Amino acid sequence: MPNCYKLARYIAPKMSNQLQTEAVVQRSMTDSKGSVIKVSHLTKRFVKGVKSAAVNDVTFEVGREIVALFGPSGCGKTTTLRCIAGLEKPDAGEITIGGKVVTSIEKGIFVPPEKRDIGLMFQSYALWPHMKVFDNVAYGLKVRKLPKDEIEKKVKSALQTVELTGYEKRYPAQLSGGQQQRVALARSLVYEPKVLLLDEPLSNLDAKVREKTRIELKSLLSRIGISTVYVTHDQEEAFVLSDRVIIMDSGSISQNDTPYNIYRHPANKFVASFIGRSNLVEGNIISVDSDETEGRAAKGVVRVLGNYDIECSFPSTLHAGEKCLVTVRANEVGLYPTEPTFAKTVQCTVVSRDYKGSMTDHMVKVGDTMLVVSTHRFCDLNKVEGEEELDRKHYLHIRGDSVSIVPFE
Numbered sequence: 001m002p003n004c005y006k007l008a009r010y011i012a013p014k015m016s017n018q019l020q021t022e023a024v025v026q027r028s029m030t031d032s033k034g035s036v037i038k039v040s041h042l043t044k045r046f047v048k049g050v051k052s053a054a055v056n057d058v059t060f061e062v063g064r065e066i067v068a069l070f071g072p073s074g075c076g077k078t079t080t081l082r083c084i085a086g087l088e089k090p091d092a093g094e095i096t097i098g099g100k101v102v103t104s105i106e107k108g109i110f111v112p113p114e115k116r117d118i119g120l121m122f123q124s125y126a127l128w129p130h131m132k133v134f135d136n137v138a139y140g141l142k143v144r145k146l147p148k149d150e151i152e153k154k155v156k157s158a159l160q161t162v163e164l165t166g167y168e169k170r171y172p173a174q175l176s177g178g179q180q181q182r183v184a185l186a187r188s189l190v191y192e193p194k195v196l197l198l199d200e201p202l203s204n205l206d207a208k209v210r211e212k213t214r215i216e217l218k219s220l221l222s223r224i225g226i227s228t229v230y231v232t233h234d235q236e237e238a239f240v241l242s243d244r245v246i247i248m249d250s251g252s253i254s255q256n257d258t259p260y261n262i263y264r265h266p267a268n269k270f271v272a273s274f275i276g277r278s279n280l281v282e283g284n285i286i287s288v289d290s291d292e293t294e295g296r297a298a299k300g301v302v303r304v305l306g307n308y309d310i311e312c313s314f315p316s317t318l319h320a321g322e323k324c325l326v327t328v329r330a331n332e333v334g335l336y337p338t339e340p341t342f343a344k345t346v347q348c349t350v351v352s353r354d355y356k357g358s359m360t361d362h363m364v365k366v367g368d369t370m371l372v373v374s375t376h377r378f379c380d381l382n383k384v385e386g387e388e389e390l391d392r393k394h395y396l397h398i399r400g401d402s403v404s405i406v407p408f409e
């Protein structure tokens with residue numbers, strides 16, 4: 001059976017009028033903490049007896065917000081989403097949607113997908129090529145034999161939400177990639193779900209359309225205001241679209257925070273090396289101000305690259321005398337052809353240079369350590385872009401607010 005038939009059956013609950021009214025009432029239901037989805041100690045092992053699980057003791061909550069599940073291929077994003085949808089039965093844990101327990105291994109509860117009040121959309125959202133837009137969106141409702149006038153009302157409203165009113169009679173081939181993606185979204189919204197679960201919905205669009213569709217999707221989702229879990233392995237997509245990002249690594253959560261905090265305050269080595277373009281160098285903590293103000297922000301001094309001291313903020317769990325890792329962001333480092341008088345610098349050699357259009361990447365060497373430094377054409381380095389400058393002495397300046405400190409691993 002083709003995927004979209006299966007999907008339509010999963011996401012097309014048979015609703016009596018009374019149940020529909022109930023669903024509308026429930027839509028405004030969150031628990032006392034405002035959570036719409038609660039995932040507690042979720043574990044899923046595909047191969048029994050194997051130590052590493054696809055999803056390993058994962059706990060998080062989603063309120064009325066967009067949360068991205070983000071991480072490298074195979075880290076467990078889709079499996080987590082499928083467990084929430086009821087398409088996978090976990091080995092342990094509990095899942096609550098809208099205050100109702102839908103999965104609990106301990107209590108022996110497993111609500112089937114069609115009764116979970118969810119909207120689903122996967123990467124392979126393939127629309128029926130022989131069906132017009134209206135019929136693609138209406139398909140699941142027809143399967144469930146809803147009255148014709150009700151189907152019309154719901155489809156009209158879903159198409160209006162995704163701003164495709166007037167496109168009802170077109171075939172998918174007569175739409176752009178982004179419009180097709182919006183039809184697929186209308187198909188998952190037509191059931192008026194409590195939560196929306198999206199798995200890489202933009203990944204089969206080409207880069208330009210993808211960027212445009214991402215912006216449209218963002219404004220659409222914030223307008224609908226529905227709790228959304230958005231799976232992606234694209235950092236920009238995760239950051240742009242979501243209020244909060246959950247970074248997964250090998251089945252576990254590495255960090256659950258706002259995009260800003262994840263970028264500025266990575267929790268560990270994995271996040272520091274996975275996010276953005278950072279150089280990770282070893283550092284020695286020279287001092288930490290014990291007079292910490294906020295939980296994570298103790299001030300202190302770290303020594304890197306031999307003898308270069310940087311004053312910056314530290315996680316309050318670290319202490320003077322310890323080793324640590326310092327993320328030096330490639331695009332936030334100053335690189336000068338002559339020693340500046342206004343900043344403390346360390347000497348380096350530019351070994352090679354890659355021109356990338358808007359930015360230029362310089363491979364620089366300090367002692368035995370190689371770093372990437374990206375510069376913009378309006379920065380001072382613009383004057384030294386000739387090949388003849390290679391292998392000559394340059395000067396690096398690393399600002400305290402352009403580094404993050406993570407524990408040494």
Ligand SMILES: Nc1ncnc2c1ncn2[C@@H]1O[C@H](COP(=O)(O)OP(=O)(O)OP(=O)(O)O)[C@@H](O)[C@H]1O
Nearest residue numbers: 046047054071072073074075076077078079080233
């Ligand atoms: N049906 C299955 N049977 C066996 N192993 C599976 C199955 N589905 C997933 N896995 C394994 O579970 C792990 C997590 O897979 P999952 O699909 O959740 O990853 P993902 O984070 O979504 O990756 P991607 O970004 O590549 O889609 C992987 O190691 C994968 O090989």
Ligand SMILES: [Mg+2]
Nearest residue numbers: 077078079199
């Ligand atoms: Mg996946």
